[in-house]
Amino acid sequence: MKEKKLNIRFGLILLIFFLVALLTGIFMFYRDFFPERRISPVSGSIHFGTDSSIVPLAGRLSEMFMAYYTDVEVSVIGQPSDMLVPLCVSGEFQAVLLYGDLLPAESEHVEKQVREFHREYVARDAVVVLINESAQKKMFTLDELRDMFSGRSRSGFTPCIDARDIRFQHLVIDLLGIDSDVLTALPIEGKQAVIDTINADNSMVALMQLSSAAAFVQHSHESSGPVIGRLVLDGSDGKEIYPDQQALYTEDYPLVFPLVYFYRRSHQPSTGFGAWLTGRGQKVFMRSVIAPAHRPDRKIQLVD
Template sequence: MNKKRVTKAYKQLLPPLSLLLVLLMLGGCRERSAAETARSGVLIVSVDRQLQGVADIQGEVFSRHYPDSRITIVPAASGKTLMSLLDHKAGAALISGELQPQEDSLVASLNRPLRREPVGRDALVCIVNSNNRVATLSLKELSVMFSRKGSETTPLIRADDYRLETLLAGKIGKKREDLRAWACRSDGELIRRVGADRSAVGVLFRSALNAGTISDAERNLVRVVPLVSERAGGKAFLPTRQNIFDGSYPLVTTVYYVYYPGNVLATGFGSWLSSSGQTVFERSALVPFKLLERTIILK
């Protein structure tokens, strides 16, 4: 009698269990399929700190277009951004400027090659106290200031931003280890120190100066100095979008998206940044890498 009851109960459980098993299998199939597309799945993108704001917006807009995707942005000091990708903690990276020599060596030693796509433009800007009367600066003058030889200025940069240091040193004809400047713990601290010292000159990324973490009150403490371009016959240029795009401004850098080609979502997000995402860059602190086409309808 007990055996019959157990058998009957077991038979009653079979249909629900079978249905549950089928649903789990179908659910697993859908999840694997989503993870293997260029428009769905989860992607972690490691970014240089000053790029976090625009990267967050790009990820949000991408996910609104493709709801099955989730882009997580992880900011890091520029010396660690690419390492997260090489250590497979991230599936892609967004960096300002060229790879550093040690990064090039690591990438060259990989069995899985990385792909690097230019997606935007940024620039280094020189800021002084709003009451400082200096009209323009040349790269030669910056070279003297950031060697602290024969200069009465107080040069300031952000601490541990190796990519900024490498770019600045290369532009003013020095090696990174030859730069001499006071280091600040954050871009906000750098701006406040320049705003409190008429002899100070600070260098930071344009995207950092225009980031959402910097208040209007802080930006009003300083002003951006036009830089003389030797290529333009000594004419000085401000880091406007047009001057950055056409290269008139002398301290321009390229923003690169770096990823493993075998990661399909990373490839899809990179394709977005190079196409539809260019419009997002145009409305951000960065400048698009490509010239955007505009359609004018004549009636």
């Protein structure tokens, strides 16, 4: 009888050891093949918000960052520009790409958590003039633009603007130096509709971000479409200036504004993305139509 009990106990002990070994093996298997993702400046996930019109640019930035750091995953999500900061403050996004600095209403959202958020100036964009390719006039002074977009012009042009883009309207008001209650333009719903309006009427003139307008203008080389007007600087004896990358970088073009990366300090992957954007990521902006905030150093190797 005692021998039988010993056999049962021995069998139970063997079974327990077997189960422990089996569970340990399963744990090791899953740990090796499905490792837990650590959160660090170069690993983890980021919900990255941006204005819908510059999702392609934000997508290129995130793809390059993920190519450098394969343990990080960046999801680019397009939203109306005036919703980006509130969504970041609420926690839906950990980082957003803004054109222009915080608006007064956005600063109020951030005020109570000012130490939680940080801004990085990552690139230089510009407000550009869009006109029909058959328009008789393709050069404008800043005074002419101020008059047109404040309802004082008799030039024969009708100004229009994207009615949905509240942030851009604030940029125009600030850069042209007009009062917010004076901005006068035909409201058009969306950037594609603005382009269609310009294409259909050579008396229309619009303002748009270069980063958004570039795709439409590049496409127009294949067919009729809008062109970017030149500015004539005051006191320059008629010197024309086009918003190319050099003019944006030196700010010789007068309607330059910053692209701003706004993010949560406490979210490590977003902090890492910000550091990359102001460093290696500047090369992505150099390969675009807009300009980097800082020119990356170029190393020249001399060969004997």
